[in-house]
Amino acid sequence: MTAEKQNGYDYFILAPTIILLGLGLVTVYSSSSFLAEHRLGDSNFYLKRQLAFCLFGICSLIVVKNIPVTFYQKMVYPLLGISFILLVMLFIPGFGKKVGGAYRWLDVGGFTVQPSELAKLSLAVYMAYSMSKKGQSMSQFSKGFMPHLIIVGIFMLLILLQPDLGTTVILGCWLIILLFVGGLNLLQLLVAIAVSAPAIWWLISREAYRMDRWTAFINPWEDPTGLGFQIIHSFLAFGSGGINGVGLGNSIQKLFYLPEPHTDFIFSVLAEELGLIGVTAVVLLFAMLVFRGIKIALDAGNLYSSYLAFAISTLIGLQVLINMGVVMGLLPTKGLTLPLISYGGSSLVVNLIGIGMLLRISSDK
Numbered sequence: 607m608t609a610e611k612q613n614g615y616d617y618f619i620l621a622p623t624i625i626l627l628g629l630g631l632v633t634v635y636s637s638s639s640f641l642a643e644h645r646l647g648d649s650n651f652y653l654k655r656q657l658a659f660c661l662f663g664i665c666s667l668i669v670v671k672n673i674p675v676t677f678y679q680k681m682v683y684p685l686l687g688i689s690f691i692l693l694v695m696l697f698i699p700g701f702g703k704k705v706g707g708a709y710r711w712l713d714v715g716g717f718t719v720q721p722s723e724l725a726k727l728s729l730a731v732y733m734a735y736s737m738s739k740k741g742q743s744m745s746q747f748s749k750g751f752m753p754h755l756i757i758v759g760i761f762m763l764l765i766l767l768q769p770d771l772g773t774t775v776i777l778g779c780w781l782i783i784l785l786f787v788g789g790l791n792l793l794q795l796l797v798a799i800a801v802s803a804p805a806i807w808w809l810i811s812r813e814a815y816r817m818d819r820w821t822a823f824i825n826p827w828e829d830p831t832g833l834g835f836q837i838i839h840s841f842l843a844f845g846s847g848g849i850n851g852v853g854l855g856n857s858i859q860k861l862f863y864l865p866e867p868h869t870d871f872i873f874s875v876l877a878e879e880l881g882l883i884g885v886t887a888v889v890l891l892f893a894m895l896v897f898r899g900i901k902i903a904l905d906a907g908n909l910y911s912s913y914l915a916f917a918i919s920t921l922i923g924l925q926v927l928i929n930m931g932v933v934m935g936l937l938p939t940k941g942l943t944l945p946l947i948s949y950g951g952s953s954l955v956v957n958l959i960g961i962g963m964l965l966r967i968s969s970d971k
Contacts, residue, residue, distance in 0.1 A: 615671075616968035618898040622891040623946065623961050627660055629876075629888065630947035630954075637860045637875040638868035638949060652868055652949050659951035663958035670962030675911050675970060678963070682735045685728040686757070692721035693764040710768045720952035722765050722773050726921055727956050729758055729777070734914035737788040741909070744789040751794050754785060771809060771816065772940030776924050778802060783920055788913070823938035839863040840871055840933045843878035844885075851881030868949040870941055874933045888947075889930075895961075896923040902968045911967045918960040 631653065638652035678685075695712060696702035702709035703718055711718035736754060737744055744750035758781050766774045786795055810816040818833050826834025826841075843859040846852060857878045860867040867875050877885050899919030906912035922945050929944040931937035943950050945957045 614965075614969045616898070616902070616965055618894060619902075619961060619964055619968065622895040622898075623958075626888070626891050626895075626946040627664075630872075631656060631660060632854065633872055633876050633879075633947060634868050634949045636855050636857065636879060637872055640861055641867065655951070656949050656954070659954045662951075663955040666955055667958045667962035667965070670959050671965045671969070673966065675914065675963070675966055678731045678914070679735050679910060682732050686732055689721060689725040689728040689761070690764070692719075693725060693761065696721060696768060708768050708770060710770055717951060720950070722768070722770060723952040723956040725761050725765065726773075726777070727918075727960055729761060730914060730917035730921060730960070732757065733781075733784050733917050734910055737784070737913050738909040740788075742789070744785075745791050747791070747794055750788065750790045751785065751798075754781065755798075766809070769813075770941075771806075772928070772942045775806065775940070776921075776928060776942070780917075780920055780924055784913070784917060787916060819939045823935070826935070835863075836865060836871070836939065837933075837935050840874040841935060843871075843874040844934065847878040847881040847885075849882045851877075851879045851884055854879050869943055870929070870939075870948070871933055872948045873930055873944050876947070877933075892923070892926045892945075896920075896926070899964050902964055906967055907970055911970065915964055915967045918964055922957060922960065 634656045635650070635653040639649040642651040643649040692712065696709045701712055703711040703713045705711060705718075710722065711720055733754065736757075740749055758777060762774045762777050765777070782795055782798060786792070810820055821828070822833040822837055826837045828834065830838055839859050843857065843864070846858065852858075857867075857875045859878055860875045864871040864874055873885075873888075876888065880887075896919050899915055899922070903912045903915035903919065906915055925942055925945050928937060928940055929942050929948075932940050932942070943953050945953060
């Protein structure tokens with residue numbers, strides 16, 4: 607048994623996951639305590655819920671780690687069906703919960719569930735199954751491109767209607783990466799990208815709030831107290847952090863300057879409190895997790911496991927890149943959380959289930 611893998615657990619996956627979870631709990635408390643005390647009268651409100659999500663997610667990881675990968679091949683279409691039904695339920699009065707003008711959550715016993723998170727994992731299982739089954743025929747337009755575009759496109763449309771353009775764009779980019787790795791003709795991919803770009807711009811331009819985000823991205827200083835307020839204070843958080851940070855709990859920007867300091871902009875709070883050293887450590891931990899996942903994909907014993915490990919790793923990696931890009935002003939605001947760190951049960955639990963799958967594939971080698 608190698609040093610990197612003991613008791614059936616790949617420590618190059620498990621170690622960064624546990625460290626990021628611990629850092630996430632600390633940062634969630636630091637970024638939300640003042641907000642929770644002001645809004646809810648309980649400074650520990652978000653910490654307690656995140657801790658419960660974390661424990662449930664770890665239990666789910668352990669369970670999934672012990673399930674054979676072949677089980678997911680049998681569950682491809684049931685998982686897709688459940689995800690589809692949950693996404694449709696968002697638009698049925700009495701089921702979907704409207705927050706910030708979007709129907710992205712189902713209210714289940716006082717907890718909100720985000721069906722799009724389960725949809726991502728279900729699509730990863732489907733894409734791995736479908737691409738491994740098609741094999742060499744993946745290069746054909748009718749077998750490699752269209753079936754996957756239709757299935758993933760249906761889910762993208764349901765997510766877009768919530769509306770959630772950020773997750774839709776992530777799924778689109780992820781689909782192109784998977785199809786490229788699966789062997790789809792490069793010309794077909796280039797055509798898909800060329801068609802998608804103006805379509806995305808049209809979706810942005812037809813909604814005033816999306817154009818506002820684009821304007822704030824291009825020149826936040828044009829309206830520093832309005833459209834640019836959020837990203838400018840994110841810049842201030844990074845600048846204030848310097849090399850060593852201002853210390854845990856000492857962030858200023860979390861005090862109602864950043865509107866969602868414990869979710870979308872938690873990385874800004876972390877940068878202010880832990881500085882460049884903390885930011886670098888987090889980036890390296892995510893890099894270790896994602897690249898180890900890709901290494902597992904390359905070493906997997908069969909094509910299905912290989913595609914599944916790659917699909918899960920790239921999903922996590924894309925969301926990390928986009929969240930970090932947004933808070934540093936490199937991308938327009940998308941409203942996406944930082945995996946394993948941001949507050950939010952659905953994202954946390956689903957990501958831990960995905961990591962459980964990676965651990966299983968690693969142990970099967």
